[in-house]
Amino acid sequence: MFASALLLVRPRHFGYNPENADNTFAMPGDDAVLEQALAEFDAVVEGLKALGLAITVLRDSSRSPDAIFPNNWFSTHRDGRLVYYPMKAPSRRREVCRDFAEYLRQSDFVVRQTLDWSGLAEAGLFLEGTGSLVLDHGRRVAYAALSERTDASLVARWAEILGYTTFCFEPCLLPGADGRLYPVYHTNVLLAQGQNFMLWAPEGFARSEAAQELRQRLADSEQFSLELSLEQVRAFAGNVLQVETPRGPCLLMSQTAKEALLPSQIAQLERFTTLKAFAIPTIERVGGGSLRCMLAELFLPKIESLLA
Template identity: 40%
Template structure:
């Protein structure tokens, strides 16, 4: 269980929220988002404290966290960096086109430059120019990547354009597997990473929410062929962010980072099955979840090779 896995990054990037509030620009197609119009210093303080506690807990378990501070109140979703960039074995970085205009402001050259100093980066492929043509692909929110089998699972939506997806898959050697999905109320799923999580030896999947039966069977068959234990999630569990989790590498083995909300929604049997292959780490982030994303959305995994003389990780202001 402690062997390294290309699926489970040992280092991650997180961005602490600044002036946190629910993003009104993304509310139209994110049914997971709260519609109470949350804002104000109390909400921002709670989000900041939740994020800080999450960072501390992950570091306690031996995960390297490269922590950056949010910069201004014009980027209410900056706490979700996995949507604007991803990293890949071989030294590759991708920058993604975002649907909401204020989310495009989240892209930060300083984070990419930091990665270049700490890791071996060969190239940065920038897809953000596709925004001008209305073609969006919101990173590892829009795609759930199987780094082992090289499959990019993607729910079709306005945030996952097929042309942009095809370009990414061609450049990064993934096979696209696109399918339609709706939540328990029949509303289209906005991001794939709320529906499923792929670990080294397991997969969490809201299979019943995939509306095309042929595609549903195809997704299940591909996951089974990879030898993974498939844990099916109900619509209610998906609504509680049980699919929005990520496997990371800790000091003593692989961990499943998920929210306390998600963990509490799992059954005793599901938890027991997970514990056979990974150690679940519940993290309390209820305020941040009001913005429509949970633990997975807050983590950008680093799949790059560290430079030999890298300095110790540090938080950057």
């Protein structure tokens, strides 16, 4: 239940976004940032292709400094559904590509239904794609750290429509770029779902009871629990994505994330999957997101698979 096809957006205006003060991971950069980010981006694309993954690269037309993180504005599903999401930052709402469904169809993907929730942002309701939702597709569970960017009512509606159960929790507070305390901005920096394992940060939960409940759920479902510290979370060790390559499962992460993991943790993960790390320090430092945020999974069926 893991993707073998991914979409990335090559940025034109990458940089620090002052609208995202609640992203405690982002820092302002300098004039060389775009050139450095593009070099990192291109190396990621080539590395993903070398793994045998099907890679689609879009060129940004939104002028958004965060366009490199497309997983926040859409998700695709094996039943042919495409979902557009409402995002908190006004500059990011420009990223939603209104003719995206047609583009996917022209690329031989099957889009049976489009759910456009992007307009809910005007009502102050936000749900930022697979940044807000960490999905266990096999067990049909959606994990969500509730914050301004992840509205509880939208999580519930999404789960009802898509056929998932939910596990929602309140995340801990971290200092933002403006010095104020904010809930951890996205679920996918605290949790990552793998095949029969999860990376997660108990310290990232505001209530220890919720962390213990998740720990018990993982044990009951016979999943390996790899627990991260907040220091590892700050190094993006939770912002990783498992994919399915022709050679088997592979856990994609940044070099920063891999270096934050203990040798024993790497050995534990390698029982389940291979690991592939990419150096993206500029993207992480200025954009405040890591590799998982750059990768939008394409689960839609292809026309040729239906004709086979």
